[in-house]
Amino acid sequence: MTFSDLGLSPKVLSAVTDAGYTQPTPIQAGAIPHALLGKDILGIAQTGTGKTASFVLPMLTRLEKGRARARMPRTLILEPTRELAAQVEENFIRYGKNHKLNIALLIGGVSFDEQDKKLERGADVLIATPGRLLDHRERGKLLLNGVEILVIDEADRMLDMGFIPDIERICEMIPFTRQTLFFSATMPPEITKLTEKFLHAPVRVEVSKAASAATNIIQRLVKSGSKPWDKRETLRNLMKAEDAELKNAIIFCNRKVEVSELFRSLLKYDFDAGALHGDMDQRARMQMLANFRDGKLRYLVASDVAARGLDIPDVSHVFNYDVPIHAEDYVHRIGRTGRAGRSGKSFTIATKSDTKYIDAIERLIGNKIEWHDGDLSTVVASEGGEDDAPRRGKGAPRRAGRKDDDRKDRGERKPRERHARHSEDAAPATVREDQPVVAEVEVADIGERRARKDAIRSENTERKSSDRNEQRAPERGDTRPQRDSNRPARHRQEDNDTTVGFGDDMPAFMRIVAKV
DNA sequence: AAAAAAT
Known part of the structure; x- marks a missing residue:
């Protein structure tokens, strides 16, 4: 035919x-x-x-x-x-x-x-x-x-x-x-x-089905500690180990903030990386994708916006920095490599808390995925010990916890919590190799403050920030999610009694406004 | 635990 x-x-x-x-x-x-x-x-x-x-x-x-x-x-x-x-x-x-x-x-x-x-x-x-x-x-x-x-x-x-x-x-x-x-x-x-x-x-x-068609893709699971710096280190080691075979790679994260954090970390380590997620300026999105396609960028850190359908003919590697929450997404992500009958390699970084998602993936694809270098039972716990799962108080909002993780990553810590985290306090706060420079921390905090303002701004207020964003030329480093007060996620936060980012320190007047 | 899409 x-x-x-x-x-x-x-x-x-x-x-x-x-x-x-x-x-x-x-x-x-x-x-x-x-x-x-x-x-x-x-x-x-x-x-x-x-x-x-x-x-x-x-x-x-x-x-x-x-x-x-x-x-x-x-x-x-x-x-x-x-x-x-x-x-x-x-x-x-x-x-x-x-x-x-x-x-x-x-x-x-x-x-x-x-x-x-x-x-x-x-x-x-x-x-x-x-x-x-x-x-x-x-x-x-x-x-x-x-x-x-x-x-x-x-x-x-x-x-x-x-x-x-x-x-x-x-x-x-x-x-x-x-x-x-x-x-x-x-x-x-x-x-x-x-x-x-x-x-x-x-x-x-x-x-x-693509699930059965992916026989030309070598798939591996890679154990890692669960802290962001553990995972980043695991990823960097993997990237270096694969360097000779690696033409270019897409690195998938589950969240937009992770995309920008990982992207900035990789830049700091001199990896030739770009970023792509849905809250980035549209021109930056186009630019990043075009540069990756044209081989001007070797690595693309991306959210699932890039998981399906994107046709980049010759991606040699896919790294899952996070295990996808939905098993089908795994199939789509690894399907970015091994296209048109070529061979491809995919590595999925897995932590202890990912086990059930891995099970779901293996059930979907009908196969066990091989471990790259020993399974999770051999993970060495990171400094400051185990995991963060059960330690948080039952009443404490889970989302506020994520902010804490960000902070730790910068070597900061909320004073209030110090007593509750002895094991981590034992670790020196300044040894992170990829600790962002101070200026960036400040910029990020300004962004967060603005986002909080957005959160309490009324629906009818005209928003000018997006106009400004459209005018602005895409800067290579600027991949932080552009907080958009009208996005559904924002409403979800408003529905909650807790305003994200304040913990228990949120002023009472804000609590009232945020509920409106 | 998320992401995507109009302003």
Whole structure:
């Protein structure tokens, strides 16, 4: 089977040939002929299976007839993250090089002006994340009743991210005479319901699960002490040990703050690292990703924003600095290496408290993962002894505890707690090799203070900080999460009686305001 | 224990 058997137009075929492809992947071979006939498709496939081309190529062929009208895009592709949306745009540019198509990318974090202009000109292809798309529509700049083909990509991830209501709204704005191409890696009940509602007699195309496809990736678990400095040291040793084989690597952390902390620590140790997480300035996000793709950065420290779908063809190593909480994320993360049949290596740093997550991962992939250098029973306890798990008082808020960890990492300590932590007090406070310089500590604290202010600011108050952030050029070192007072996480904190960061020292007046 | 997405 070759691409020329699928019924694609000569223009598309020639671009595919130029890109160096001759053989379609199973999902492409299964979906393209039906998509060209105008049928609805239900594609069950992970990324890395050639899924994107399975809708881009037939869409290009079908778009050769007709023209776009102002503010009435002819096709719409919905993606869960900004980076994925940008990646789909690149695919349209690559395979559409023989076409004269207007492509518009509507994503958040960048200015409206350019997006408006492209809509006004009439877009053949509109690629969007749901939030910004709805925003444009509400501003009256966008009419969706001319859409002939709708693509919903990564539907299960959209579900995880709470986008399904948005997706339903958008689907209802588009004429039911459209063709719908629907892709999901898994089919949870909510997704099945969605397909029953929005697909008409779909052709179902299913390809093998990524969990079983990862045989070309060497996977190892690496024991570590549980303190941040233990884990960072474990990681650095691992990176050095792998240096000869390592072309480039993505290092995954579970939290955004960890991404920026680890990133800064690695810079201090002269590793050629970048960072990527969703609270970074959009320009910095794009820049980091582009630099990593182009080989200007050897290491990319990232949150799960980079776990799925991102196509960086030649990642040699994946390091999990944290064991992912959800087992499926493990599969997605390690799937960033070993792409296109290449071999890859993944190392997952594990501490004692990670055992149950490791069990879940091993159950999911149906295999035991080998330990790199002895299992957790051989971990040497770090200075200051064991673990921090049971020591904290029952009534003490757990989240405040995390702040304490940050502080310890800088060699600081809350005076109040000193008596409760004798064992750690025995350790000299200044020996951390990667203790941040004082200036950085201060900057971080200012950020935290501002975040607290944000937390108590009323919903209606206009926020100017994000505007400022948009203007600002991305600085290489500035990866600290940009606290956004309107994010759901913020609300969750407000729901709690405890304002994060104050411990028991929170002034009473703040407690009242924070509850509002 | 999280992350992602509009302002």
